[in-house]
Amino acid sequence: MGLHIVVLAKMVPDPEGPPSSFEVRSEEKRVAVRGLPPVINPFDENALEAAIRIKERAGGSITLLSLGRNLSRAVILKAVAAGADASVLVEEDSLDQALLDSRSTAVLLAAALRTLEPFDLVLCGRQASDTNAGVVGLGVAQLLGLPAVTLAQKVEVADGRVMVERVLSDGYEVVECPLPALVTVSGEVGDLRYPSLQAIRAAKELPQRIVRLQDLEISLPIEAWVETVSLAPPRRERSCRMVEADTPAEAGERLAQLLWEDKVV
Amino acid sequence: MKDSMDILVISEQTDDKSPTRLTLELLGLGRRLAAENNGRVGAVVLGEGADIASRELAERGADLVYFLDNPALSRYNPEVWATLLESLLRRNPASLMLAGHTSLGQDLLPRLAFSLGAGLVTDCVEIRWDGSFLFTKPVYGGNAVAGIKVLTPLALATVRARVGEALPPSSPGGELIPIDQDPPQETRLTVKDRHYLEAGECPLEEARVVVSGGRGMGGEEGFEVLRELARLLGGAVGASRPPVDAGWVPSTCQVGITGKVVAPALYVAVAISGSSQHLSGMGDSGKIVAINKDPEAYIFKVSDYGVVGDWREVLPAFLSKLRELASA
Ligand SMILES: Cc1cc2nc3c(=O)[nH]c(=O)nc-3n(C[C@H](O)[C@H](O)[C@H](O)COP(=O)(O)OP(=O)(O)OC[C@H]3O[C@@H](n4cnc5c(N)ncnc54)[C@H](O)[C@@H]3O)c2cc1C
Numbered sequence: 001m002g003l004h005i006v007v008l009a010k011m012v013p014d015p016e017g018p019p020s021s022f023e024v025r026s027e028e029k030r031v032a033v034r035g036l037p038p039v040i041n042p043f044d045e046n047a048l049e050a051a052i053r054i055k056e057r058a059g060g061s062i063t064l065l066s067l068g069r070n071l072s073r074a075v076i077l078k079a080v081a082a083g084a085d086a087s088v089l090v091e092e093d094s095l096d097q098a099l100l101d102s103r104s105t106a107v108l109l110a111a112a113l114r115t116l117e118p119f120d121l122v123l124c125g126r127q128a129s130d131t132n133a134g135v136v137g138l139g140v141a142q143l144l145g146l147p148a149v150t151l152a153q154k155v156e157v158a159d160g161r162v163m164v165e166r167v168l169s170d171g172y173e174v175v176e177c178p179l180p181a182l183v184t185v186s187g188e189v190g191d192l193r194y195p196s197l198q199a200i201r202a203a204k205e206l207p208q209r210i211v212r213l214q215d216l217e218i219s220l221p222i223e224a225w226v227e228t229v230s231l232a233p234p235r236r237e238r239s240c241r242m243v244e245a246d247t248p249a250e251a252g253e254r255l256a257q258l259l260w261e262d263k264v265v
Numbered sequence: 266m267k268d269s270m271d272i273l274v275i276s277e278q279t280d281d282k283s284p285t286r287l288t289l290e291l292l293g294l295g296r297r298l299a300a301e302n303n304g305r306v307g308a309v310v311l312g313e314g315a316d317i318a319s320r321e322l323a324e325r326g327a328d329l330v331y332f333l334d335n336p337a338l339s340r341y342n343p344e345v346w347a348t349l350l351e352s353l354l355r356r357n358p359a360s361l362m363l364a365g366h367t368s369l370g371q372d373l374l375p376r377l378a379f380s381l382g383a384g385l386v387t388d389c390v391e392i393r394w395d396g397s398f399l400f401t402k403p404v405y406g407g408n409a410v411a412g413i414k415v416l417t418p419l420a421l422a423t424v425r426a427r428v429g430e431a432l433p434p435s436s437p438g439g440e441l442i443p444i445d446q447d448p449p450q451e452t453r454l455t456v457k458d459r460h461y462l463e464a465g466e467c468p469l470e471e472a473r474v475v476v477s478g479g480r481g482m483g484g485e486e487g488f489e490v491l492r493e494l495a496r497l498l499g500g501a502v503g504a505s506r507p508p509v510d511a512g513w514v515p516s517t518c519q520v521g522i523t524g525k526v527v528a529p530a531l532y533v534a535v536a537i538s539g540s541s542q543h544l545s546g547m548g549d550s551g552k553i554v555a556i557n558k559d560p561e562a563y564i565f566k567v568s569d570y571g572v573v574g575d576w577r578e579v580l581p582a583f584l585s586k587l588r589e590l591a592s593a
Contacts, residue, residue, distance in 0.1 A: 256586035
């Protein structure tokens with residue numbers, strides 16, 4: 001009887017894509033993403049990595065839980081193959097991530113988690129790379145009455161408790177609480193390991209369950225608490241004075257001269 | 266004037282018990298918003314020795330300061346804070362509650378949002394009043410900027426550094442109101458030891474000049490050169506995320522959407538490509554200088570001065586010329 005860990009994983013457009021692949025459509029209040037593959041939100045990948053490390057030491061099983069529409073099976077498969085044991089997809093055409101606020105997402109995920117009980121630990125990223133909000137994890141914990149610790153750089157489980165190193169701006173602190181609990185994970189945990197081809201093949205045989213809203217006895221819309229009223233491209237471009245010279249060293253000297261003359265230094 | 270127009274700022278204190286600069290900025294922001302809708306601005310201070318910060322906040326823009334001075338509050342415990350603030354807000358309804366976008370604010374406000382049923386906008390770079398509050402924040406890692414309205418009577422927001430402006434002290438100060446409630450004794454969370462990472466010579470957020478290195482620095486040795494440059498310019502050393510991930514510099518150096526937000530007078534970006542996540546943390550700097558060996562690097566599009574070249578060749582010449590100019 002090992003631990004049952006559930007990892008929440010959101011599918012997002014690859015946040016490391018070049019700025020030109022994010023086209024802001026202000027009239028539609030939507031970002032159209034061009035030519036970028038979907039990926040698991042990197043912080044959720046960190047959470048999965050943390051879960052796998054706990055499983056390696058304490059034993060148990062990991063369920064990956066994702067919510068949305070048209071979830072890429074290839075992306076899920078690769079994540080599961082890294083070390084999960086099953087996946088559950090809450091999938092419905094109406095689940096357009098761009099239209100769900102943090103509150104609605106938390107309500108849906110909390111309902112899905114109830115169908116996965118009993119679990120000991122829920123892990124998720126500190127924030128999603130598209131909304132940059134960092135609200136859903138704590139919302140889920142609050143709705144399920146779970147104790148929650150945020151911004152973990154290290155997560156360990158022993159004797160029915162979870163020990164978390166929580167990132168602070170000038171260091172970290174150690175926070176503990178009894179299981180079951182929810183922990184949000186930060187990048188410091190480390191990257192998700194790559195699955196072997198063999199593991200990817202084996203993962204195809206692992207159980208996958210598709211959950212519909214009616215299974216959760218939830219109908220949309222869920223009352224939202226916030227609304228996006230405008231979307232604009234960032235104002236960040238400047239006109240750059242390129243320092244020309246025959247060699248990089250000369251350019252370095254000229255830069256110094258220029259900054260000095262312009263009283264920048 | 267309705268009571269529900271009130272704005273409440275959650276204070277954070279430094280180790281010497283005075284309010285953080287960000288807290289003073291939030292108070293300035295609250296004041297400005299309150300002036301537009303004829304509301305009052307309050308602050309809440311929880312902590313051991315909370316009276317010290319309370320007096321300062323009362324002189325720096327707060328009409329009222331609720332405070333609870335208790336040894337049990339020497340360290341932030343999410344459940345203790347959430348319980349106390351939830352009951353404070355139930356007794357004294359507000360229309361807007363502000364906290365810094367810090368490890369405390371990011372942790373506390375989502376809890377309050379769900380216990381109070383209130384809409385929350387995190388990581389705000391601007392808040393305006395146009396009949397209701399309009400919150401602005403970066404999304405898609407800084408590739409877009411969203412304007413957000415809160416649909417519930419109480420709005421919550423975490424706010425970045427430098428969005429508000431701290432007010433000078435003025436007298437008479439606001440009213441101090443002790444909170445008449447003991448901190449809950451039982452919580453599920455136990456906050457244990459705290460570990461400090463070595464900070465640079467000068468804290469990043471306060472620095473007038475920031476010299477940052479990216480993946481292209483290649484290792485710890487590269488950052489030695491940046492430290493030298495930072496010393497010469499009287500600044501601090503920062504980094505993009507890869508050097509932090511690689512362990513070349515402590516994570517406290519990271520600049521960006523998940524690191525520190527800085528806006529020095531001069532930001533020097535060396536071997537940094539200019540990802541939107543990084544730009545989101547330094548895009549408001551006064552002047553930006555980029556040194557990068559790739560002429561196509563996006564960082565040049567967002568900089569004021571650019572040098573194409575290997576930093577190993579550019580920096581030594583840059584440094585010695587600066588020394589020469591400074592001593593002339
Ligand atoms: C959710 C999320 C959050 C993130 N948060 C942050 C954050 O807070 N801060 C952050 O910085 N990043 C963050 N990132 C990472 C970000 O997306 C980029 O990967 C990162 O900023 C790239 O860092 P870089 O520019 O140093 O590296 P690269 O993009 O690899 O660029 C290196 C640059 O160095 C140049 N170079 C190489 N060698 C030399 C040389 N010898 N001389 C001169 N130039 C050279 C290259 O031309 C290149 O332009 C985040 C990512 C995600 C997904």
